[in-house]
Each structure stands twice: as structure tokens, then as C-alpha cells.
Amino acid sequence: MTHLFDSLTLRETEIPNRLTVSPMCQYSVEDRDGLATPWHHVHLGSRAVGGAGLVLSEATAVEPRGRITPEDLGIWSEEHAEALKETTEFVKSQGAVPGIQLAHAGRKASKTRPWEGSEPLQPDEGGWEVVAPSDEPWPYDEEAPPTRAMDADDIADVIDAFREGAEHALDAGFEVAEVHGAHGYLLHEFLSPVTNDRDDEYGGSFENRARLVREVTEAVREVWPDEKPVLVRLSGTDWREDTESWTVEQSARLADLLHEAGADLIDVSSGGISPDAFPDWAGPNYQLALAEHVRENAESDIAVGTVGGVTTPEQGEAIVRNDRADLVIVGREFLRDPYFGLHAAHELGYADEVDVPVQYARGFTERL
Numbered sequence: 446m447t448h449l450f451d452s453l454t455l456r457e458t459e460i461p462n463r464l465t466v467s468p469m470c471q472y473s474v475e476d477r478d479g480l481a482t483p484w485h486h487v488h489l490g491s492r493a494v495g496g497a498g499l500v501l502s503e504a505t506a507v508e509p510r511g512r513i514t515p516e517d518l519g520i521w522s523e524e525h526a527e528a529l530k531e532t533t534e535f536v537k538s539q540g541a542v543p544g545i546q547l548a549h550a551g552r553k554a555s556k557t558r559p560w561e562g563s564e565p566l567q568p569d570e571g572g573w574e575v576v577a578p579s580d581e582p583w584p585y586d587e588e589a590p591p592t593r594a595m596d597a598d599d600i601a602d603v604i605d606a607f608r609e610g611a612e613h614a615l616d617a618g619f620e621v622a623e624v625h626g627a628h629g630y631l632l633h634e635f636l637s638p639v640t641n642d643r644d645d646e647y648g649g650s651f652e653n654r655a656r657l658v659r660e661v662t663e664a665v666r667e668v669w670p671d672e673k674p675v676l677v678r679l680s681g682t683d684w685r686e687d688t689e690s691w692t693v694e695q696s697a698r699l700a701d702l703l704h705e706a707g708a709d710l711i712d713v714s715s716g717g718i719s720p721d722a723f724p725d726w727a728g729p730n731y732q733l734a735l736a737e738h739v740r741e742n743a744e745s746d747i748a749v750g751t752v753g754g755v756t757t758p759e760q761g762e763a764i765v766r767n768d769r770a771d772l773v774i775v776g777r778e779f780l781r782d783p784y785f786g787l788h789a790a791h792e793l794g795y796a797d798e799v800d801v802p803v804q805y806a807r808g809f810t811e812r813l
Contacts, residue, residue: 449762450795453498453771455709455748457672458620460542460772462498462799463765464786467752467776468546468623468678470503472516472558477571479506479519481528489532492779493541496786496799499772500541502529504548504625507610508603510573511549511631514558515566520545520610526617533618540800544621545614546678547607547665551631552577552640555590565589576603578634578641578648584720600647600657603631608664615669622669623676624662624708628717632658633680636699637691637718655699659706666707674709676750681713681735684722691718693735697742704745712750712774713739729754736770750774758789 450462466489473484485502493500506512506519519525529545536543555572557564565585566572574591575582576599582589595603611622626632634640635657641648647656658677666675679699683690700711713736716722724731732753740749750772755761761773778785790799791809801809 446766447768448795449758449765449773449793450790450798451765453748455621455674458542458674460498461540462496462786463771463773464497464761464789465499465750465772465774466492466497466501466779467774468501468503468625469776469780470513470517472514474516474518477515479509479512479517479521479525481518481525481532485518485529486532486535489543490535490539491783492786493536493539493543494802494805495779495782495784496788496790497541497775497779498786499544499621500536501544501546501621501623501774502619504546504550504630505610505614507547507549507606510554510576511551511603511606513550513554514556515571516558520547520613520617521606523613523616526613529617529619537618537620539802542620543618544623544676545617545619546623546625547610547614548625549603549606549631551575551629551634552581552583552589552592553629577631578643581640594643604657604660604664607661608668611665612668621674621676622665623678623712624658624665625678626658627678627680627712627714629680629719630717632661633691633718636695637683638689639683639685639691639718651695651698655702658699659702662703662706662708669707675707676710676712677703677708678712678714680717681715681732681739683718684716684724685719693738694742696735697739700739700743700747700749701745704743704747708747710748710750710771711739711743712752712772714752727754729756729760730764733764733769740770748772752776758792761789762793
């Protein structure tokens with residue numbers, strides 16, 4: 446039986462264990478230019494020190510209008526790649542694999558940071574016009590930024606931006622690329638009937654609504670080396686029962702299409718398409734059943750990761766040992782404890798399988 450601290454090989458890339466740091470926005474760019482700062486270096490580097498096998502960056506915008514806030518990380522130029530090189534080198538030096546989440550916020554772009562209220566930013570306030578499948582804006586309580594339905598040129602530009610972002614990410618030293626197709630951001634907006642009412646080749650049928658995320662995945666795969674994996678994060682469900690919406694059954698169908706497009710693993714999350722759509726209960730492993738459904742119903746042999754409500758080593762161990770998912774993706778617990786991986790290895794009896802940095806060894810081998 447596989448356990449949490451067994452390695453996972455995707456293509457020719459070996460991830461040393463199944464614990465993954467979930468992409469978590471830091472909203473900490475200092476000059477609104479998308480360039481990484483010491484905060485990003487310490488945030489990602491400390492989790493590599495802390496025993497994670499795969500460390501994923503926050504949602505990193507492939508073009509300026511794809512940022513959620515002006516303080517988001519970007520990857521749309523060589524300068525952005527250069528700002529991240531020291532971080533990827535450090536992550537690798539600690540035995541972990543550095544990954545980047547390539548993202549575009551769509552209609553959820555151009556707003557203030559969460560601790561500033563997540564309020565819409567107008568162009569004269571430092572915001573910008575946002576693009577989406579239709580011109581229906583995110584339903585803010587106040588006026589939304591100007592929202593424009595994407596035309597064929599916009600769609601082509603976004604595909605190119607993901608391709609070029611992947612090239613810059615490769616130059617920066619990342620080993621894994623994840624396409625962000627979840628949480629109500631642009632690619633998810635095309636997938637879901639809640640936000641996609643187009644009548645062209647990108648709207649209507651399941652195949653049409655899935656077209657953009659497939660084309661983006663293909664574009665990333667074109668420039669990403671054959672030996673390195675591409676992941677895609679999906680919302681397994683919209684959590685909407687009052688209208689036609691994106692469902693876990695469609696997610697399983699899409700997993701096969703994405704596998705054909707070059708994806709190696711589906712990172713299954715949920716929600717985000719509507720501000721009032723949530724699960725009835727969100728506790729330990731609350732999204733695991735969605736990942737299992739994709740794993741069991743996809744006809745391809747694509748790998749699957751689960752995220753959400755994993756807070757203890759025992760949870761992660763049970764998920765992998767019982768063959769319920771290939772990766773255990775952890776967010777908030779890694780915020781609370783950057784060394785969650787090291788602690789988990791010791792608690793589960795796998796201390797010999799994880800290297801504690803010599804500088805920290807006495808903290809794990811000696812007790813006062």
C-alpha cells in the first residue's frame with residue numbers, strides 16, 4: 446500500500462512525497478507590478494524546508510488584466526521570471542519540487558485585497574476593464590469594474606498569454622505547471638453554464654464550454670518539456686442546485702479531455718462561481734468525494750489530487766493509503782504550520798524518509 450511519504454512520479458518528474466502546498470494568494474506585490482518579493486521567497490521556501498514534496502505558487506497572472514488584485518504575482522515577462530529564480534532554486538535545494546499556478550481572474554479581477562474588503566476597483570482607482578465570457582459582471586454589492594465579453598481576438602490573446610506565461614515559468618526554474626480552471630476565474634467561467642451564455646464555439650454544449658481550458662492546456666503543454674508534468678485545477682462542482690451549473694459528472698468527463706490535451710493530474714477543488722453558492726457542510730476532507738468521483742469515473746489513467754479540510758497527518762495518510770487520491774494538497778494547515786510536513790513524518794513514523802535541515806535537526810530530535 447502506498448503511504449503519504451512515498452514518492453510520486455509524473456512523467457519523468459519525481460515528487461518526493463504526496464504532500465503539496467496548495468496555491469494560496471498572498472496579495473503581497475509591493476509596487477503593483479507583479480514582481481515577486483522577499484515575502485514570496487520566504488513563504489514558498491519555508492514550506493519546502495518544512496517537508497512538502499511539491500510547493501505550488503499562488504495564482505500567478507499570465508497578463509496584467511488577469512490579476513485578482515493589483516498586488517497579485519505575475520508571470521508575463523522575463524523580468525517576472527528573473528524575480529522568481531532564486532525562490533525556485535531554493536525550493537529545489539531543499540529537496541522539494543517548485544510548481545507554478547498559471548491563472549487569469551476573468552470577471553473576478555480588479556478588486557482590493559481581502560483584508561481591504563475585496564471591493565471592486567474602477568479604472569480611475571487603479572483598477573482596469575475586466576474580460577469574461579459575457580458582459581455580466583461579478584455580482585458585487587456596489588458597481589463592478591467595466592466588464593467586456595471576450596471576442597475571438599481576446600480568446601486568442603489569453604491562450605497566447607498562458608503559453609508565454611508557461612515559457613517564462615520554465616525560465617524561472619519551475620518544474621510543474623498548473624493551469625487554474627477553478628474558483629470562478631476565467632477558465633471556470635467558460636466551463637460553467639452559470640456564467641457562459643455564449644452562442645459561438647466557446648458556449649452552449651459541454652464540448653464548447655470546455656474548449657478554452659483544453660486549448661489553454663494544449664498551449665501550455667506545447668512549451669512545457671515532455672518530462673515535466675502539467676496539472677489542472679478544477680472546481681468539481683459549482684454547488685448550485687437552483688440552475689444548470691457545472692457538476693462533478695462533467696468534471697470527470699473533462700478530466701479525460703484534459704488528459705488528451707497533455708494534463709497529467711487533476712487538482713479537484715470546488716465552488717467560486719457565485720458568491721452565494723457553498724457546500725452545506727465544509728469540514729475534514731469535505732471535497733474528497735469530488736476527487737474520488739473524478740478518479741473513479743474518468744476513463745483515462747490521469748492522476749488526481751484532493752484539497753480541502755486536510756489538517757492532520759492521519760487524514761493525509763488515510764487518503765493515500767486507501768487509494769483515494771494521488772496527492773494531498775494542503776492550504777490552511779501549511780499557513781498555520783510551515784513545517785507540517787516534517788511534523789507529519791515524525792508523527793506517522795516516517796521520520797527517516799524526510800530530511801530535516803541540519804540547522805533545525807535538534808528541534809526534532811531533542812526535547813528539553
